[in-house]
Amino acid sequence: MSKRRDKSNAIPEKDSATPSQAMQVSGRLDQTRDRVLEIASRLFLLEGYGPVTVERVAREARVSKTTVYKFVRSKEQLFEISVALKANRRVVDDPLVVHDDDDLQPAFEKLGRNIVAVMTDPETLSLTRNVIAESSRFPQLAEAFHRASVTQFGRTRLIKWLEKLRADGRLQIDDASTAASQFLGMVRDAAMPRLLLGLSVKPRDLDRNAVAAADAFLKIYRPQCLQKSEKHV
Structure with a gap:
């Protein structure tokens, strides 16, 4: 049968x-x-x-x-x-780049706060610590994590936004990639070492640093004529 x-x-x-x-x-x-x-x-x-x-x-x-x-x-x-899929979802759910057609100051302050929200995310911190712990044995792992991280996705979008602001004459930037790294560094470097070590950082200090980073960045890259005109508003 x-x-x-x-x-x-x-x-x-x-x-x-x-x-x-x-x-x-x-x-x-x-x-x-x-x-x-x-x-x-x-x-x-x-x-x-x-x-x-x-x-x-x-x-x-x-x-x-x-x-x-x-x-x-x-x-x-x-x-x-x-990791890339997780980063993509995070960027879609909470965009790292915001757009404000009226005043760049609140736009960059919000951007700084978004970066803070990403870097203080418990899952992101845990995954980052794991990668750092394994990077000496698996150097290719660190490279893969860097390429796929939510910060890297956000940096790419930030560069495009800075290039648009430069084309519109709202910022005087020679190298958008360098400027993006500078802004991300100003927001992250004040707190990231403590966060990666598992030490606490007060939310108000993180917020204050995001605002200060926005202010410093615009003082460097906003055209003097726009800075003077906004002081008289």
């Missing part, structure tokens, strides 16, 4: 699949990929890079190790993609 093959869950062959069936297969793969990356992100965040294995991620996602390797080439790439 021949065995009957259950085709209810089989993936249709490429040549025989209808467009509808192909879309269903693609949708299932997308859902599986999203689940794998979500679980990988959670494990990396909670346990650091070293202890997490591809086998562990596959087991918790209830898929095979082979399935995970359909989406990524290595554990390092799994880390980079999961």
Whole structure:
């Protein structure tokens, strides 16, 4: 007696699949990929890079190790993609760059506060500490984290905004990339070392530093004619 093959869950062959069936297969793969990356992100965040294995991620996602390797080439790439997706969501939910057509002072103050909110996020700090702890053994991990970090995404958007402000004549900037690094540094450097060490920083001090950074940045890069005219408003 021949065995009957259950085709209810089989993936249709490429040549025989209808467009509808192909879309269903693609949708299932997308859902599986999203689940794998979500679980990988959670494990990396909670346990650091070293202890997490591809086998562990596959087991918790209830898929095979082979399935995970359909989406990524290595554990390092799994880390980079999961961190990048998290950073993308954070930037979309809480944009690092704001736009104000009337006065740049409140716009840059809000930008500074947004940067503070990102750098004080407990998950971001935990992941950063984990990467620092593993960077000597896995230098490529630190590079991947740097490329995928929410700060790097925000810096790219900030550069584009500064270039627009320069084109509009509202800021006098020779190098938007350098100016972006300067502003981020003024906001971050006063508190980040303490935060990474797990030391407390008072919220009012963080806010005061964000305002001071905005003021100092605009004194450097806002055209003198605009600074003088705003003093008389």
